[in-house]
Amino acid sequence: MKKKVAILFGGRSTEHEVSRASAASVLRNIDITKYEVYPIGITKQGQWIEYSGTIEKIENGEWEKDEYYKTSEGQKILFNRGVDVVFPVLHGLCGEDGTVQGLCRLLDIPCVGPNVMSSAVCMDKVYAKYVLEHFKIKQADYVVVTSVKYAEDKENIINIIEKKLGYDLFIKPSNSGSSVGITKAHNRQELIGGLEEALKYDRKVLVEEAINAREVEVAVLGNDRPEAAVPGEVLPAKEFYDYEAKYENAESRILIPADMNNKELEDIRELAVKIYIALDCAGMARVDFLVDKDTNEVYLNEVNTIPGFTKISMYPKMWDASGKAYKDLISELICLAIERNNN
Structure with a gap:
């Protein structure tokens, strides 16, 4: 009997559109000889709707404009088919x-990807730093700014950042993805603008020293015995890999394997697995690194527990380069979710 798999897409985050593109790729590649699949779309307003239309309408956003899905009959009860596995393709x-x-977890349904704690910690860039400092993982120096403190003592906070980190700097919302709300500051004016931009997306902001670095990513897969794929390198079209460079600029390129010798490739794979285990991840994660162009030192950038699954995304591409086809990767992720839920 086929397993029933609910594919969740859309969502209320700033990555709604990226989620739709990822879900479309998953739906086109999942093995329908093994799985009975039904997509559940989540609108930006938070409505959960079982969708039975075309994949193209998911991708282009037309799915929720169908008049049928605006009716009470069209808005289905969550998981009303007694699903066996949930595959959340929900970024952010x-x-x-x-x-x-x-x-x-409350419904006792296997869910693809890490558990509650791992997902929450990895999503929060500040707390991920706190945890990984315990494991002596090399990371960029940083300052944490909250909206309340910034409103109360803006000048002093700016002075603290400049004294500790200098310029250049990256300013990031602590809880966000796909580089949404991230800016780079080369001076005080840009720092202030970057803080105010990041605070639109989160009450807590991470300010990091900007390392003159290459961006190398590693796909990790597994539960208690995780494995890492061939690392890939991002060659952004802009100064850094922001949202536009990731999804809208055709000049951004990726290189798989990354431009590193065999020992360096193996070392960074081992480090990715170490970080994955330290954060108690399961199922999947993409571990992103910064490799200093001058010293070749490796710094952790961030960990993504639901990495992109679009046709241009690094996670499936790195596994494909490692000999695991997209369809097989999806099947393995579903099996890993069931395994973890049973243990």
Whole structure:
């Protein structure tokens, strides 16, 4: 009998459109001889709708404009088919941050990807730093800014950042993804603008020293015995890999394997697995690194527990380069979710 798999897509985060593109790729590649698949779309307003239309309408956003899905009959009850597995292709808040994972845990339904705690910690860049400092993982120096402190003592906070980190700097919302709300500051004016931009997306902001680095990513797969794929390198079209460079600029390129010798490739794979285990991840994660162009030192950038699955995304491409086809990768992720839920 086929396993029933619910594919969750859309969501309320700033990555709604990226989620739709990822879900379309998953739906086109999942093995329908093994799985009975039904997509559940989540609108930006938070409505959960079982969708039975075309994949193209998921990709282009037309799916929720169908008049049928605006009726009470069209808005189905969550998991009304007694699903066997949930595959959340939901990037960012209210999907990647432990919320959906907690719901699945309450319902005792296997969920693809890490558990509640791992998802929440990895989503929060600040707390991921706190945890990984315990494991002596090399990371960029940083300062944490909250909206309350910034409003109360803006000048002093700016002075602290400049004294500790200098320029250049990256300013990031602590809880966000796909580089949404991230800016680079070369001076005080850009720092202030970057802080105010990041605070639109989160009450907590991470300010990091900017390392003159290459961006290398590693796909990790597994539960108690995780494995890492061939690392890939991002060659952004812009100064850094922001949202536009990732999804809208055709001049951004990826290189698989990354431009490193065999020992360096193996070392960074081992480090990715170490970080994955330290954060108690399961199922999947993409571990992103910064490799200093001058010293070749490796710094952790971030960990993504629901990495992109679009046709241009690094996670499936790195596994494909490692000999695991997209269809097989999806099947393995579903099996890993069932395995972890049973243990």
